[in-house]
Amino acid sequence: MRSQRTSLIAIFVILIFLLGVALINSNSLGDFGITLLSGLFQGMLLFLVAAGMSIVFGLMDVLNMAQGSYFMVGAYVAFDVQHTGGLIDLTNIIPDPNFRFVVAVLAAVLVGAAFGYVLERFLLRSLYSRPIFQLVLTFGVSLVALELVKFIWTTTPYSWTELFGVRESFFELFGQRFSTYRLFVVGMGIALIVAIGLLLQRSRIGIIIRAGVEDREMVQALGIHVRSVFTLVFTLGCAIAAFGGAVAAPFLGASTTLGSGFLLQAIAVVVLGGMGSYAGTAVGSVLVGLAIAVAQDTAIGTSFAALPSITPMLLLVLVLLVRPSGLFGNSR
Amino acid sequence: MTPILEVRDIHTFIGQFHILEGVSATVHTGGITVLLGRNGAGKTTTLRSIMGLTPPTRGSILLDGTPIHGKQAHTIAQMGVGYVPEHRAIFRSLTVLENLRLAERKKGDFAHQADFIFELFPDLKRLIELPGGNLSGGQQQMLAVARALVPENRLLLIDEPSEGLAPVIIEQLIAAIQRLSGQVSVLLVEQNFRVASKLGQNYVIIDSGHSALDGRMADLVKDQALIQRYLGVA
Numbered sequence: 001m002r003s004q005r006t007s008l009i010a011i012f013v014i015l016i017f018l019l020g021v022a023l024i025n026s027n028s029l030g031d032f033g034i035t036l037l038s039g040l041f042q043g044m045l046l047f048l049v050a051a052g053m054s055i056v057f058g059l060m061d062v063l064n065m066a067q068g069s070y071f072m073v074g075a076y077v078a079f080d081v082q083h084t085g086g087l088i089d090l091t092n093i094i095p096d097p098n099f100r101f102v103v104a105v106l107a108a109v110l111v112g113a114a115f116g117y118v119l120e121r122f123l124l125r126s127l128y129s130r131p132i133f134q135l136v137l138t139f140g141v142s143l144v145a146l147e148l149v150k151f152i153w154t155t156t157p158y159s160w161t162e163l164f165g166v167r168e169s170f171f172e173l174f175g176q177r178f179s180t181y182r183l184f185v186v187g188m189g190i191a192l193i194v195a196i197g198l199l200l201q202r203s204r205i206g207i208i209i210r211a212g213v214e215d216r217e218m219v220q221a222l223g224i225h226v227r228s229v230f231t232l233v234f235t236l237g238c239a240i241a242a243f244g245g246a247v248a249a250p251f252l253g254a255s256t257t258l259g260s261g262f263l264l265q266a267i268a269v270v271v272l273g274g275m276g277s278y279a280g281t282a283v284g285s286v287l288v289g290l291a292i293a294v295a296q297d298t299a300i301g302t303s304f305a306a307l308p309s310i311t312p313m314l315l316l317v318l319v320l321l322v323r324p325s326g327l328f329g330n331s332r
Numbered sequence: 333m334t335p336i337l338e339v340r341d342i343h344t345f346i347g348q349f350h351i352l353e354g355v356s357a358t359v360h361t362g363g364i365t366v367l368l369g370r371n372g373a374g375k376t377t378t379l380r381s382i383m384g385l386t387p388p389t390r391g392s393i394l395l396d397g398t399p400i401h402g403k404q405a406h407t408i409a410q411m412g413v414g415y416v417p418e419h420r421a422i423f424r425s426l427t428v429l430e431n432l433r434l435a436e437r438k439k440g441d442f443a444h445q446a447d448f449i450f451e452l453f454p455d456l457k458r459l460i461e462l463p464g465g466n467l468s469g470g471q472q473q474m475l476a477v478a479r480a481l482v483p484e485n486r487l488l489l490i491d492e493p494s495e496g497l498a499p500v501i502i503e504q505l506i507a508a509i510q511r512l513s514g515q516v517s518v519l520l521v522e523q524n525f526r527v528a529s530k531l532g533q534n535y536v537i538i539d540s541g542h543s544a545l546d547g548r549m550a551d552l553v554k555d556q557a558l559i560q561r562y563l564g565v566a
Contacts, residue, residue, distance in 0.1 A: 204433075207426060207430050207433065207434055208434065210423070210425055210426060211423045211426055211430075211434055214423050214424060214425060214426075215421050215423065217385060217405070217421075218417065218421040218423070219434070220385075220404070220405040220406045220409075221383055221385065221405050221406075221409055221415040221417070221421075222406075222409060222415075222434060222435050222479070223406050223409035223410045223435075223437050223483065224406055224434075225404075225406045226406065
């Protein structure tokens with residue numbers, strides 16, 4: 001109870017601090033709104049990478065270092081499907097860019113899920129009792145994925161040029177133009193937070209996952225094939241990351257640095273929120289996203305160009321000083 | 333009486349350590365057999381070996397004549413073996429209802445058994461929405477036994493149910509387990525000899541990793557020298 005109160009106080013203090021700095025940095029309410037929306041946008045993207053990582057770690061004790069790669073692969077697949085001249089050119093079959101984007105996201109999710117399944121089923125399964133080997137394996141897989149992406153799509157970063165409905169529209173608030181797409185990503189992120197939360201709380205598979213996080217052996221002794229649940233959860237985690245990459249691509253484009261950049265931030269989110277805690281990951285994503293957006297604003301016109309990239313780790317250190325097991329983590 | 337469980341000369345290692353060096357035991361259909369022995373004798377490992385959680389490297393385990401050694405825990409559970417581990421292993425973040433529902437092997441298992449479970453453990457009914465972690469030790473123990481009763485199990489493996497519980501709770505548990513007798517077969521590990529002698533029809537004494545003695549509980553109760561020698565109680 002006391003630790004919960006400490007966590008809530010810590011969240012409140014961080015939020016007030018970030019909003020305060022954002023307000024000081026802003027010249028107008030519009031600027032403040034942009035910082036806030038940018039923070040939520042980055043937070044939701046982080047959540048999409050970190051959610052799978054957190055659930056997989058909680059249930060399986062596996063820290064998937066390839067999670068960022070699924071995000072990157074998702075971005076490339078979505079880009080490829082949406083644009084002309086790629087591996088899969090659907091522009092003639094599906095001329096409507098809006099509908100093609102939906103197909104692009106679905107394709108990214110399917111590819112992410114398929115790669116996730118292969119990694120868990122054929123590589124990771126034999127290493128469950130060897131955590132160091134798991135780390136090395138998933139890190140190795142991330143390197144292989146990177147080389148594969150370079151081989152297929154070269155090292156040239158791609159900017160999204162094929163615009164569609166929400167990607168090309170803007171709305172005005174407090175005299176500032178906001179990209180509707182950022183709002184769309186924030187909405188998708190929130191929808192996914194709620195959907196995964198409902199899945200964990202209301203469905204049988206969710207109950208199995210929550211029970212498995214506490215005591216895998218007992219779940220198995222109740223007649224549940226935990227290995228199948230592992231495969232399902234791991235596949236789902238990778239599919240969510242690929243989904244994140246796909247919805248991020250229209251804004252961030254597709255580049256080989258996407259994976260590693262998001263991976264480090266996602267690790268900060270998962271540890272800060274409390275290893276294996278879904279609620280912690282959701283809250284941590286928003287806090288880290290906001291912190292990065294505020295740091296980006298603060299760094300403008302100063303010599304602290306590296307501030308946004310070190311901010312997640314600074315925040316992590318601060319939280320761990322107050323709550324060594326993370327905001328919502330247990331002490332295991 | 334036909335045996336529902338036959339454990340024949342099993343050997344089990346935990347890491348490098350040879351914990352079970354030849355354990356044999358039989359549970360008759362509808363009966364309660366108690367595994368007795370001092371601390372560290374290998375009673376819990378015997379239950380875990382039967383359940384497939386710490387699989388034996390040698391020997392055989394037959395459930396209704398079908399070999400189950402070498403099978404995974406979830407398969408053994410699906411064959412009708414319920415496990416109530418030492419320290420209960422209640423899922424603390426799950427409500428009592430979720431703990432019970434988790435044990436369903438087919439939809440409707442809990443609904444089918446709910447009346448019987450709440451008759452055995454009436455307290456659980458009013459605690460149904462509480463998280464397992466909020467229950468007292470006795471309530472958790474009742475939930476652990478109740479959870480094993482949700483699916484139609486043929487055999488229950490119950491490990492130290494009275495450990496750390498108040499005498500009044502122990503009496504309730506004894507009454508509940510006695511009511512199960514005849515409906516489901518039980519292999520019970522129990523350190524408390526008074527509880528063991530009240531519940532068991534048969535016993536197996538495990539000493540330093542092997543089964544040293546077995547027989548009818550009624551005979552053991554009369555033999556104080558034997559009890560003193562193997563169990564250190566009089």
